[in-house]
Amino acid sequence: MKIKYDRSACQGHNRCYMLAPELFDTDDEGYAILLVDGDIPSELEEKARLAADNCPEFAIEIEE
């Protein structure tokens, strides 16, 4: 599983950072930073799905 994050769609809602801090950090203005490059460790797949499913701007996609 991989995460595709579209920084241009992100508006800093911070839902991903709240739900999956292992996968997302935020910059000093509150926009998301994707922490993982490449495959998501299997134990974090559920959190990756939660981050994607709760983004109001559809800025996160999961590629299985």
Add this chain to the structure above:
Amino acid sequence: MTDVRPPVADWATDFDHQHPDYAANAPEIWDELRDGCPIAHTDRYGGAWFPTRHEDIATISKDVVHFSSQGVVVTEERPDIPAPMGYAPPITSDPPFHSIARGIMLKFFSPKAIDAWEPTVRETCRRLIADIKAKIDAGETTIDIASNYSQHIPVSVMADMLGLPRQDGDVFRGFIHNIMEQTGEEPPYEESMDFYLDTHVAKRRNNLGDDLISYLCQADIEGMPLLDEHVRGTIGLLIIAGIDTTWSAIGAGLWHMAQSPKDRDRWTNDPSVQPFALEEILRFYAPVTMARLIAEDIELGGCPMKAGDWALLPFPAANRDPEAFERADEFVIDRARNRHSAFGLGIHRCVGSNLARLEVRIAMEEWMDAFPNFELADPDAVTWSTGQVRGPRQLPVLFPG
């Protein structure tokens, strides 16, 4: 509203979000419109549109060319706009100035910066709960927790954040009432929010601290300090947008819990559900309906929108659209997929959303810890506000002795 508004003949062609019938029945009105006339219209307010589908609300929110933010509160008159920032940057600013004004605020309101305010918020909630317990001990059996709890939390936190006296809460609420509820009378300058803020900002410039007013006094745009009107407008925005809104969300969360023993038990006995419950409160009881002024003619969903018309953005209606949410009309305490738009969509996403979330979370945590079981004294005595911020304004709760 102090005046009596004419009855609404038909919500699809004559809607009025400031009518008392709207306050009492908004969710039913949204559902009815979404099924029958997904973009309603009214000739009131000089012409306004009212979409109820998530898709249309998202489209308007993200189209900053046709839909200007220079008017965000629907009025009979069109605002006299000081370009480029509007009255209250960044909410009333359009691109390109918007992102400059917003960038200044985002640093102060980022999630990590806001985390530092948790002890202040918790202390505020505990102080208010202690006051309520003292009233119970003194024999009071019915207490309005809107006026004794939910209302005070954002007022007190905002006063602390701005470095203004907490006891000015009533003054803030007077300003909010004048601006949000359209009393129609412009107060003289000496009684206006502008005068209040000008006075405090002038004093603060000579005595800077680590509060938000001092931060704005020291902020710059390409080396130039912010204009006085910019500083004043932004502080005014925080008072207007940061208080009623959060008060409403906390009140609605408590209103829900007071009526749902099942959800109260789940909250208390399964703390892992709490983050989802808080987002569901924000979805199901989203307080804020924004507005835009149409800048250029555009057709949307077959509706001919004309420059100068208003477009309302009822995010709470978007949050209950069955096209966007499963079981949209049910409060699902453990809803795991929840792309709600309580804080708006697009570039104007609520700049204070991290603070609002912190306040709602701590307010619910502290209340549910103190009163894991509580019930409304009289459900019919609960009143909801009219207009663009929706929440319970009276919430009498029973404390049997």
